[in-house]
Amino acid sequence: MNSQLNKYLSISFINIKESLTYIWDIIFGKVIFIALIIFVFANLWTVVFASKGEVIPGFTLSMMVWYLVFGEALVTSIGRFVKEVGDDIKSGEIANYLTKPYNYIVYKIFVSFGKGLINFMLVLFFGGIVAYLMVGGIKISLVSVPFLLIVALLAMLLNLVIASVISLFAFWIEDSSSLNYIYSKFTFIFGGMIVPLEVYPPLVEKIAAFLPFSYSAYHPSKLVLIFSFKTFLEIFIVQLLWIGFFIIILFFLYKYIIKKVSVNGG
Amino acid sequence: MKKEEKKIISIKGLKKTFKTKVTKPGMSGIFKNIFSPDYKYIKAVDNIYLDIKEGELVSFIGPNGAGKSTTLKMLSGILFPDSGKIKILGKDPSKKRKELSYDIGTIFGQKPQLWFHLPPIDSFNLFAKIYDLDKKIYQERLKNLINLFEISDIINQPVRKLSLGQRMRCEFVLALLHNPKILFLDEPTIGMDIIVKKTMRELIKKINEKEKTTIILTSHDIGDIENISTRLVIINHGQIVYDGDFKNIKQKYLSKKLLKITTEDKIDLKDFKDLIVIKKSKYYIEFEINTKKFPLNKVIDFLFTKYKITDIGINEMPIEDVIEEIYRDQR
Structure with missing residues (x-):
């Protein structure tokens, strides 16, 4: 088991190393764009707060903007996972992976996890600069940082295991871009990536807060702004439960699907 | 046995x-x-x-x-x-x-396995872990393969900077690491x-x-x-x-070759009367020769003395034609 984990962690590590070799491509190709979105929203919230005051009770202007920074950093970090799996299937590239002594989908999760860590830090850094210049900083107690990191890592992992389950449908559908699109919009809206779920009508808010998507964006981002050990524990446990739930689905679905694989280019 | x-x-x-x-x-x-x-x-x-x-x-x-x-x-x-x-x-x-x-080792054409932005040695090290290779055995094996494929001076350069031939050598080493x-x-x-x-x-x-x-x-x-x-x-x-x-x-079956020739002079069909002409225009001709009957060097010598040739192509018979002939022989 230990050597298995070691194997997969090496896969994450080599992807971190590779990401670092083209870090400027990532910054110019992706991060700057996300920082721009944060800039636009920061302006938008400034206007809204000036005319209406607090949109959500207890959420100040700077909290709203920083919420977006964390939400963006968490959700966009995993990249277009579903599409990447779809592309592997479409191009026949999957043949390279299936002939190795590892599980293909676990391999992909660890690849994206490695790349995701770099993306996450870059968006946090550049988005943070924009947010700081526009609305100032927020207070985070140093003690909470390790707990926040745990929740952030689990948020990324949860996002990846849900994406993995969805990506398996790419074995049936010829083009996975649509799947990727639907999934990313789900995390935008029900996950609360852009705005806290409190802006929705109470019923929608309750449903969205229960659904797994919100544990990869809304709950962790809010925890950064309003930290309590009790909330941390709640989020931590539910994250683990959802991750476990999707891993079980993934396990059975993968076993079933891999028998139906038809590798392209035969 | x-x-x-x-x-x-x-x-x-x-x-x-x-x-x-x-x-x-x-x-x-x-x-x-x-x-x-x-x-x-x-x-x-x-x-x-x-x-x-x-x-x-x-x-x-x-x-x-x-x-x-x-x-x-x-x-x-x-x-x-x-x-x-x-x-x-x-x-x-x-x-x-x-x-x-x-x-089993695999190489699927045009689907490289080396990490494009990293030096090959990084990919080798990762594969050693993927295949659970013992450290000592891996080092020994790598040393042998590096010598066999003569890649010692390129294993620390990013793959993107290597030539296609160099990359291929490294792809082979990668596929053979686990012996x-x-x-x-x-x-x-x-x-x-x-x-x-x-x-x-x-x-x-x-x-x-x-x-x-x-x-x-x-x-x-x-x-x-x-x-x-x-x-x-x-x-x-x-x-x-x-x-x-x-x-x-x-x-x-492979004694047949396909020749394509472009000339500056007009082509005279009489010169090709014993050969199977596939395509012809004023300055271009495509024909088949059986090298057993007409040795390739003699045909080419003849063509170069008679014509001012600007382009020449010599191809094997396509596999489809070889298969067709095998079928014909089996009948």
């Missing part, structure tokens, strides 16, 4: 059919495709029997869509046969894929120029001879395997058309 003659792969009655949608034309076709699509069944592999001995170098040759890659993918366990049996080292690859992956007993090469020469193809052929021969690896390769171009293949399997429409020595095929 000699060790070299041990059976390593056995294929019995292998069949695989693919189901594909038939696209109907027109507006009504669009709706029909969505609600009641018609399917076409393509027999990709149709009742193949084959035994491969340890240390053999076998080439699967056939036109595109003949079923050679499908066969290879079933051998590596990533496609499941509809019927028939495959045994590799006594194991069924569709059930023991992971187990067998330790004994596989069998190596599958699916269209390894696709998209390569003549010089790189030559390097490739030399590498394949070297691995087979020095490492004693059993190699199965596929290609749609019979010229690819000149000088390397000991055993040739020609596949067409999912069936084996020929299984035997490459030399026999070469003597019998």
